Amino acid sequence: MPDSSTVSVRYIVNDVDVALPFYTDLLKFKIDMHPAPGFAMLSKGNLRLLLNKPSTGGGGQTIADSTVPSPGGWNRIQIEVDDLEEAIKKMQSMNAKFRNNLIDGIGGKQILLEDPSGNLVELFEAKR
Numbered sequence: 001m002p003d004s005s006t007v008s009v010r011y012i013v014n015d016v017d018v019a020l021p022f023y024t025d026l027l028k029f030k031i032d033m034h035p036a037p038g039f040a041m042l043s044k045g046n047l048r049l050l051l052n053k054p055s056t057g058g059g060g061q062t063i064a065d066s067t068v069p070s071p072g073g074w075n076r077i078q079i080e081v082d083d084l085e086e087a088i089k090k091m092q093s094m095n096a097k098f099r100n101n102l103i104d105g106i107g108g109k110q111i112l113l114e115d116p117s118g119n120l121v122e123l124f125e126a127k128r
Helices: 016-026 084-093
Strands: 007-012 030-036 039-044 047-052 076-080 108-114 120-126
Touching: 016 030, 016 039, 016 047, 084 108, 084 120
Parallel strands: 007 047, 076 120
Antiparallel strands: 030 039, 039 047, 108 120
């Protein structure tokens, strides 16, 4: 059982096996469990990320009104980085897809990275 500081987030993805390299190679998540093609559990620090393919049971199963979960939208996890511009360059060299350009805001810099299914990951560098 995780300690009380662990936060879990579930993303619906079109293909778990396609999503895994994005999260493990690009964002350095660790695979904790991948028991079936439609599900994987990853972790990074105290963040647990659950990946489900639609209509494969569990968190990806069709609900009572016949709605099938689907990926995408604007909800996202945020990963803080020390040097956002360097992280962007590295990820661009790995063919990462960004939804926007770097934004320099009041609290820091941010950019939105898309996983292979269109789910967002916000990369953030706090102002120092």
